[in-house]
Amino acid sequence: MGLASPEEAAQLERLLPFYSELQSAISDFSFQLELYAIQHEEPPPPGVFEKIRDRVRELPAVRDPTYRSNERTSKRAGEYIHVRESSTHIRVHKYWRIAFICIFILAKLLLAGFLFFYISFRRSQQDLQSLRDQQVKTNKARLSPDPQDGDK
Amino acid sequence: MLFSYIQQFVPSRIEAENLLVSIFSRLASRLEAAFASSLSIYCWLQIEARKMILEQRGQQGSTVYPKESAEVKTYYSSLLEEASSEHQWVFREIFLNGRQREELAQQAGKDQAYIGDLLRECMLIIRKKLG
Numbered sequence: 200m201g202l203a204s205p206e207e208a209a210q211l212e213r214l215l216p217f218y219s220e221l222q223s224a225i226s227d228f229s230f231q232l233e234l235y236a237i238q239h240e241e242p243p244p245p246g247v248f249e250k251i252r253d254r255v256r257e258l259p260a261v262r263d264p265t266y267r268s269n270e271r272t273s274k275r276a277g278e279y280i281h282v283r284e285s286s287t288h289i290r291v292h293k294y295w296r297i298a299f300i301c302i303f304i305l306a307k308l309l310l311a312g313f314l315f316f317y318i319s320f321r322r323s324q325q326d327l328q329s330l331r332d333q334q335v336k337t338n339k340a341r342l343s344p345d346p347q348d349g350d351k
Numbered sequence: 352m353l354f355s356y357i358q359q360f361v362p363s364r365i366e367a368e369n370l371l372v373s374i375f376s377r378l379a380s381r382l383e384a385a386f387a388s389s390l391s392i393y394c395w396l397q398i399e400a401r402k403m404i405l406e407q408r409g410q411q412g413s414t415v416y417p418k419e420s421a422e423v424k425t426y427y428s429s430l431l432e433e434a435s436s437e438h439q440w441v442f443r444e445i446f447l448n449g450r451q452r453e454e455l456a457q458q459a460g461k462d463q464a465y466i467g468d469l470l471r472e473c474m475l476i477i478r479k480k481l482g
Contacts, residue, residue, distance in 0.1 A: 200427075201398035202446060202470060205367050215389060222389065229391040231481035236352040236393065240428065241355040256375035282386045
């Protein structure tokens with residue numbers, strides 16, 4: 200809002216690269232200010248846009264003939280305008296942080312559930328297999344003749 | 352958006368309109384600085400607009416905004432409705448009238464750090480209300 204003293208502004212600029220929370224706080228506050236401005240906006244009187252456009256066209260940088268020639272246009276075609284982005288972080292709304300945390304926790308819960316049911320399934324499979332083996336052995340024992348009776 | 356912002360300094364619509372045209376024409380050639388700033392474009396516009404308005408007011412030697420009008424709730428000042436009268440006074444004098452902290456400290460008979468603390472508290476209240 201332009202209320203910081205020069206010392207405070209300089210201190211903030213020094214600390215910004217080291218503390219991402221500061222940039223995040225600045226971004227959040229900027230977003231809130233813009234939202235407030237949109238909610239409380241009052242349109243200017245009609246004709247203001249045209250006045251601004253006419254005034255901007257009168258600026259020397261705009262009126263300079265070399266800016267209007269084809270040569271300048273072709274020269275500027277290859278000209279690279281460097282727009283320096285000072286931030287190394289992307290900006291998202293703060294509610295995305297909560298959403299990502301919830302999705303992360305949900306994913307972990309689902310993974311734990313999957314592992315639990317998979318292990319249970321494997322155990323059940325092993326129990327079933329051992330029961331089948333036991334049944335086969337029992338059947339074989341019933342079908343095979345008694346060797347002692349045959350010898351007598 | 353910027354028109355409403357300007358009107359908190361200059362209630363007259365005609366004067367606010369002239370200021371808006373003047374501000375945009377002066378800032379048009381300085382937009383590269385806006386991109387280099389760590390602030391959003393609109394916040395940068397607000398800060399620069401305020402500087403120009405206060406500068407013009409200083410050149411005219413007048414304070415268009417009424418000094419003692421605590422009952423007028425406009426724009427950001429309305430976010431400090433529930434704050435103490437001292438907080439509202441500090442914010443109004445510094446933000447709207449462009450007075451320095453030293454001047455207010457002298458007037459209030461306190462030190463500059465006290466005024467700084469009050470201003471910081473105002474910002475916290477505004478930030479909380481906006482959030």
